[in-house]
Amino acid sequence: MDEIVTEHAGSILRVQFNRPIKRNAMTSAMYVALADIFNKAANAENTRVVLWHGAGDSFCAGNDIEDFLKNPPGPGESPQAGLMHAFVNFDKPIVVAVQGAAIGGGTTMLTHCDFIYAGEGAKFQMPFINLGLVPEFGSSCSVPARIGHLRAAELILLGAPFDAKRAAELGLVTEVVSDKDVLTRATETARKLAARPAAALQASKRLMKQPFREQLKAAMKAENEEFSVQVRSEDAKEAFSAFLEKRKPDFTRSVRAQATA
Known part of the structure; x- marks a missing residue:
């Protein structure tokens, strides 16, 4: 079964x-x-608009942890970095x-989208801090720019989940609709966009992105470099071990280890 299907x-x-049994968690191959x-x-004449959603009861639960631990991203080119570049260049x-x-990338990838319709039951989270990691997909830049530093700190530095209503209040989603109608509502907007003049539509989005494109690229580069360091840290090892063992992480372990080194 294909993990991503297109039509x-x-x-x-x-x-x-198309990984509903895994809540559409991302593997390296999926990136x-x-x-x-x-x-x-981006270069296909028969594509004017992308309509994106998940199978089953989730959009995307972030990284597939087992796959991620086998293939942690490095500081240079990685499957994750390749997708980031694709988003930045998509007009x-x-x-x-x-x-x-x-969750995780399931939220931060959305910062590159233009219309986001959330079902009433949608749950968002950027839990990188809880895993001893840093934000990715340029979200350390785009989220504070969009909602301000204080609100971004609440989401990124605490890593707490938030619901669709809160996402709308913060301006992170376009509209909240009933769960059963969310794909229908998104499809309606996609059809409206497809009926607009294609060249002007792309030029308008490109102009909107232009002032921030280089800033976003720089943020992604810095994030990727920091991420590759933190993912190999003692805190991250403890976080992932705790996740797999279904227990609460103890981040004082790394402090004790450093003190006795």
Whole structure:
């Protein structure tokens, strides 16, 4: 079974995460596949709009932890970095329907989208700090720029979950709709966009992104370098061990280890 499926409906490219049993958690192979989809769509004449959603009861639960631990990203090119570059260079509208969990990358990837419709039951979280990690996909830059430092600190430095209502209050989603109607609402917007003049639509998005594009690239580079260090830290090892062992992490262990070194 393909973990990401695509389908064309006129000039709309529908992209669906297709690992419902894993809440659409991302593997390295999925990052590569999704980057390829967006890179090809960027140059495809038959694609004016991307409509993106997940199968089952989640949008994306972030990284598949077992796969992630086998293939942690390095400071240079990685599957994750490849997808980041694809997003930064994508000038066609991206419309997303978010149902259920949008965790980690499932939230930060959304910062590159133009219309985000969240079901009432959607749950968002950027839990990187809880894993001894730092934000990615440029979110250390884009989230404070969008909602201000204090609110961004609440989401990034505490890493606490927040619901669709809070996401709307913060301006992180376009609209909250009923869970059963979220894909229909996103599809309606995708169709409206597909009927607009394609060249002007892309130029308008490109102009909107232009003042921040280089800043975002710099943030991603810095994040990737820091992420590659932190993912190999004692805190991260403890966090992932605790996650797999279903216990609360003890971050004082690394402090004790340093004190006795």
